[in-house]
Amino acid sequence: HIRDQQLGLVLLINFFIATSFLIMLRxxxxxxYFMLTRRMRDVDTVRVLIYxxxxxxxxxxxxxxxxxESKxxxxxxxxTNRGKLNSYIERKRVYHVKDLAALKDKYAIDQMIFVKDHLGSRDKKVIVERCLRLGIKVLTVPPASEWVSGRLRIQQIKNLxxxxxxxxxxxxxxNDKICDDLCGKRILITGAAGSIGSEIVRQVLRYEPQMLILCDQAESPMHEIQLEIEETFSSSNVVIAIADIRNLExxxxxFNDYRPELVYHAAAYKHxxxxxxxxGEAVSTNVGGTKNVADLSVLFGVKKFVMISTDKAVNPTNVMGASKRIAEIYxxxxxAQQSVHLVDTAAGVTKQVKGTRFITTRFGNVLGSNGSVIPRFTAQIAKGxxxxxxxxEITRYFMTIPEAVQLVLEAGTMGKGGEIYVFDMGKPVxxxxxxxxxxxxxxxxPEKDIEIVYxxxxxxxKLYEELLSDGEKVVPTHHDKIHIARVNPLNHESAKRLVYELIALNERKNSSGVVRKMKEIVPExxxxxxxxxALDTVG
Structure with a gap:
């Protein structure tokens, strides 16, 4: 019996030892497992602040x-609202922007998220600059009104x-004056598939023109803008005209089929x-093509012709800029040679009416245009x-495409004819x-992850672009972003003769002769x- 009791005790002790071992092992x-998964989770998680x-x-x-989906x-x-500082919202503290460096050190902050509604604040640039200096990545999320079915998708979180x-x-x-210009009118846009032209299309359509004629030679981009119009505007008053402005016929x-009342001329070579x-191509398109559209505007009684020019036309150092300056001159x-005539209005009042009014708008680079520096840098960053x-030391002026087009439409309402409108481009970058x-x-x-090569x-x-040449003076308008460049126009007979001579030289495929003639027309x-x-060498 004693031996049986001892055996039972041993078995009981072994059971407790084995059970304890299994429990401890588990x-x-x-x-x-939890330690490893926590570490993996910590590696995957991103610590963020919300602006x-x-x-x-x-x-x-x-x-x-x-x-x-969120990590x-x-x-x-x-x-930046001092009334909210150090308060808690849903157990999360509200900090001041001055605390960023300390927060970065204490919590290893990875990213700052801006809700897009806040991007217009004047403190935005200062805060973003501070984030970038501290190595904090900046992201944006759309406002709640743009979420999908009331839910924010991770795919909607984008880099700033x-x-x-x-x-x-x-x-x-x-808007009232612009509507007077555009509402219920027949409008032709050349270069309608380009960066500026397509934005003119979008903005003009909001004013419900009677007819919008889109003219461009690029078939695929025209197809894209047509699909966009059908999806966004469901407009049936848009005409797609595949055409080259160099083809006068x-x-x-x-012009004969659609009789436009207003022309926005954005078609041009720009690189x-x-x-x-x-x-030769710059001359045939930027000069010859502009001449075709301008002459037809007079022939068919277009009320207003608005040309999109460039700051590269000022003191040009290249063929493209000089070709645009010659288009301005023409x-x-x-x-200047459009006659003013008297007409009787429906109210029985006689008023002076001018023929086609020619207006030029001149501005610098636009952000994100086809082939410009920002899309190129984006692609280069993606490749490493x-x-x-x-x-x-090279600098450029920049303006967003929608901003530039808004000013084009606004300047179009101001023009009495013959003006060159210069836009306030802000500070050069x-x-x-x-x-x-x-x-x-x-x-x-920079330099560590991605190299910059000169x-x-x-x-x-040239290193610096200008908006006015030495002989031009600027006159303010009622809009603080739009000014008028005062220049002495060439009489039409002289301008026509010089342009004809340039086009004739171009037809002979003599590049040096063409450029020499351009320098004669534009001495600067x-x-x-x-x-x-070599053509600038004296003697």
Whole structure:
């Protein structure tokens, strides 16, 4: 019996030891598992701050925390409203922007999220700059009104774009005057598939014209803008006219068929190095094509012709800029020779009416246009670099495409004819600074993650662009963003003779002769970084 009792005791002790071992083993395995998964989760999680402490910011915080797709850990809110500082919203503290550096060190902040409604605030640039200096990536989410079925999708969280950072305060325009110009009218837009032309299409359609004729030679981009119009505007009063403005017979057919009352002329070649190598094409399109559209506007009684020009037409150093300046000279001269005649209105009042009024709008680079520096930098960043900049000191003026087109429409309402309107482009931007900022906005470090390489100025390129030449003076208008450049127009007979001579030379395929003639028409045209510099040599 004693032996049986001892055996039972041994078995009982063994049971407790084995059970305890199994329990401890299970606890250890679970602890190791949770420790490893926590570490993996910590690696995957992104610690963020949300800019703003209003309802939109709170809704964004809730959406991010509740999303099964989200890896965001919300640390708190950042706000500049002193009344909200150090308060708590849904157990998350509201900090001041001055706390960013300390928060970065304490919580290893990875990202700052802006709700897009806040992007217009004047503090935005300062806060973004501070984030970039600290290595905090900046993201944006759309306001709640743009969420899909009331839910924020992770795919809607985007990197802050350089366009958002460079964007200025919204422009005020006189919609009533623009409507007087556009509502119920027949309007022709050349270059309608391009960056500027397509935005003119979008904005003009909002004013419900009687007919909108889209003219461009690029078939595929025209197809894209047609699909966009059908999806967005469901408009049946849009005519697609595939045409080259150099083809006078085809353009005559378009004017004859549709009888436009207003023309926006945006068709042009714009790339400086390409036109430097192909001066004949710059002349045939930018000069000859403009002449065709302008002459037809007079012939068919168009009320207003608005030409899109460029700051490269000022003291041009390249063929493209000189060709646009010659187009300005020709259309201005055409305006000066338009006769004023008397007509009796329906109210029985006699008033003076001028023939076609020719108006020029002149501005610099637009953000995101086809082939411009920002899409190129974006593509280079996606490939891992390097970013190519022509010169460390090169600067350019920038304006968003919608902003530029708003000012084009506004300037069109002001013009009595013959004016060259110059837009306030803000401050010039160093291209290398733009490159660095775009690298930082992508969450990378300039020179460390992505290299910046200087390639040298391209043919015809200059370091600084100008909006006025030495002989031009600027006159203010009622709009603080629009000024008038006062220039002495050439009489039409002289301008017509010079343009005919230029076109005749171009038909002989004599590039040097063509450029020499351009320099005769535009004496301030001095070539730079170009084989045509030899033509400027005296003696």
């Amino acid at each position: 606890i250890a395995v679970k602890s190791i 703003g402490a209003d309802q939109n910011a709170i809704m964004a915080k809730q959406a991010l925390e509740n999303s099964t 965001f850990v919300i640390v708190g809110f950042i706000d 774009r350089i366009e958002d950072l460079l964007q200025r305060a919204p422009i005020k325009i006189n 085809r353009m005559h057919q378009i 400086v190095p390409m036109m430097e190598r192909n001066p 259309t201005q001269s055409l305006d 670099g390097p970013l190519t900049v022509t010169h460390p 160093k291209i290398v600074d733009l490159a660095r900022k775009m690298i930082q906005l992508a969450g990378l470090k 390639t040298g100025l391209r043919s015809g390129e 045209f001095i070539s730079k970084n170009s084989p045509f510099e």
